Amino acid sequence: MRNRRARLILTLLLLTAFSLITLDFRSGALSGVRRAASTIFGPIEGVVSDVVHPIGSFFSSLGHLNSYKHENSSLRQHVAQLQSQLRLTQREQNELAQEQSLLHLAGLAQYKIVAARVVAYGGALGFESTVTIDRGSANGIAMNETVISGGGLVGRVVTVGRNTSTVLLANDSKFSAGARLSANNPAIGSVAGGGRGQPLTLTLFDNTVQLTVGEQLVTFGDRPAGPFVPEVPIGRITAVTPANGQLGETATVRPFVDLSSLDVVAVVVRAPKSIKHDSLLPKSPSPAPTVTVTVTATPGSGPRSSSTPAGITSGTGTPHSGPTSSTTP
Amino acid sequence: MTGQRIVLRVVLVITACLAQVGIINRMRLPGGGPDLLLLIVVAIGLVAGPQRGAIFGFGAGLTADVFPPADHLAGQLAFAYTVVGYLAGLIDTGEDTSVFTTIVMVAAGSVGVVLLYAGLGGIVGDGRITASATLHAVVGTVAYDVVLAPLVVPLVSTVARRLEPVGSR
Numbered sequence: 001m002r003n004r005r006a007r008l009i010l011t012l013l014l015l016t017a018f019s020l021i022t023l024d025f026r027s028g029a030l031s032g033v034r035r036a037a038s039t040i041f042g043p044i045e046g047v048v049s050d051v052v053h054p055i056g057s058f059f060s061s062l063g064h065l066n067s068y069k070h071e072n073s074s075l076r077q078h079v080a081q082l083q084s085q086l087r088l089t090q091r092e093q094n095e096l097a098q099e100q101s102l103l104h105l106a107g108l109a110q111y112k113i114v115a116a117r118v119v120a121y122g123g124a125l126g127f128e129s130t131v132t133i134d135r136g137s138a139n140g141i142a143m144n145e146t147v148i149s150g151g152g153l154v155g156r157v158v159t160v161g162r163n164t165s166t167v168l169l170a171n172d173s174k175f176s177a178g179a180r181l182s183a184n185n186p187a188i189g190s191v192a193g194g195g196r197g198q199p200l201t202l203t204l205f206d207n208t209v210q211l212t213v214g215e216q217l218v219t220f221g222d223r224p225a226g227p228f229v230p231e232v233p234i235g236r237i238t239a240v241t242p243a244n245g246q247l248g249e250t251a252t253v254r255p256f257v258d259l260s261s262l263d264v265v266a267v268v269v270r271a272p273k274s275i276k277h278d279s280l281l282p283k284s285p286s287p288a289p290t291v292t293v294t295v296t297a298t299p300g301s302g303p304r305s306s307s308t309p310a311g312i313t314s315g316t317g318t319p320h321s322g323p324t325s326s327t328t329p
Numbered sequence: 330m331t332g333q334r335i336v337l338r339v340v341l342v343i344t345a346c347l348a349q350v351g352i353i354n355r356m357r358l359p360g361g362g363p364d365l366l367l368l369i370v371v372a373i374g375l376v377a378g379p380q381r382g383a384i385f386g387f388g389a390g391l392t393a394d395v396f397p398p399a400d401h402l403a404g405q406l407a408f409a410y411t412v413v414g415y416l417a418g419l420i421d422t423g424e425d426t427s428v429f430t431t432i433v434m435v436a437a438g439s440v441g442v443v444l445l446y447a448g449l450g451g452i453v454g455d456g457r458i459t460a461s462a463t464l465h466a467v468v469g470t471v472a473y474d475v476v477l478a479p480l481v482v483p484l485v486s487t488v489a490r491r492l493e494p495v496g497s498r
Contacts, residue, residue, distance in 0.1 A: 006380035020404030048351035121354035130398040166398035
């Protein structure tokens with residue numbers, strides 16, 4: 001009797017789950033639920049992130065309190081203090097560098113951006129590549145907007161809660177964007193993610209064009225058809241597969257941004273009508289492409305670029321205080 | 330007692346989801362990572378029997394389906410965890426579950442959850458579901474889950490058993 005009831009309940013639950021899948025697939029009926037979940041749970045993720053992130057420096061500062069009483073404590077404390085200071089400033093410097101290169105990129109392109117911090121990482125058993133950022137509709141973020149970091153393309157916004165949003169990263173298999181080859185090769189194609197830890201794939205729309213290793217890609221800016229602002233650097237071609245009677249050549253693309261360790265990112269909330277072609281690509285490409293190559297912001301260039309008329313709504317220094325400044329031209 | 334039990338389960342699910350997206354996924358472990366919710370669904374199933382195990386699995390899965398930054402169809406994880414919760418509940422363990430039983434159930438559950446999730450995604454044409462991605466997910470999830478099982482499952486079971494009504498199985 002009990003077993004029969006359990007089986008009945010199992011059947012009902014499985015039917016419900018399957019109906020939900022169908023409903024969500026057909027009409028996206030549950031995107032409202034996802035938005036609500038983002039509004040409710042997003043801020044808690046922000047708190048967890050604040051606790052987890054600086055845990056290292058917390059322990060080191062506890063350490064130097066204990067050595068207070070001893071004879072040579074003052075010296076030791078001084079050393080410990082300096083060390084923890086060094087550690088803190090290293091993290092701060094890291095973030096500052098990321099913010100500076102972000103500002104540099106946004107300034108060059110005259111994007112209006114909302115800066116945000118990554119607070120949680122998606123997984124779903126390893127199939128999806130998404131993150132939560134600590135800015136939402138209250139900060140002016142809308143669906144499908146392009147997300148960048150100092151190096152270039154990060155992804156696009158797929159769910160917007162009140163104070164947090166979900167970003168689909170460029171290496172998620174569900175992600176695709178119109179891409180244009182830079183330099184003297186005007187070919188266009190589509191770049192798609194290949195899953196977590198995998199490179200991106202470029203498929204050309206034109207089968208007469210030859211691709212070469214080392215070429216760089218930017219977003220095509222397919223505003224009417226797709227969500228992306230133009231000219232955002234995507235990555236560099238690392239391998240080319242010849243077209244075998246297919247649409248066009250395909251190539252493996254290594255993204256400029258290290259998508260496995262994101263911290264400070266920005267959502268482009270408005271882009272100018274036109275951007276000079278290739279103006280945002282990293283200068284002097286090196287033969288052995290690494291992620292660090294892309295960060296070309298020199299110490300002097302950060303402040304200068306922030307004075308260009310790129311409206312920045314930045315709150316990265318104080319994660320939960322909301323936008324602190326807004327300088328629109 | 331019932332109220333307490335429900336509160337405990339809600340807290341368990343939300344804590345597991347938060348730890349998953351806020352801590353475990355952040356660490357970017359090589360090869361994959363543990364699925365905390367699976368361990369908890371197995372633990373509750375072992376304690377509470379097939380009926381409550383299935384209901385708990387459904388609730389836990391649905392929460393994970395919409396928990397930010399999730400971006401897949403709602404119901405995929407709910408379906409998979411419902412099956413696992415039910416099957417874990419069918420194992421008649423009496424008072425205590427041996428470590429061996431726990432590990433076998435967790436290993437089977439991990440494989441099952443990944444395959445069910447991938448299968449449902451495959452039906453609706455989810456581009457993320459490929460043979461290699463599924464294989465990666467199976468290997469990565471099972472390995473970490475089996476390592477964590479002897480720690481997490483008994484802990485959750487012990488706490489949950491205190492609040493379970495007598496003869497609920």
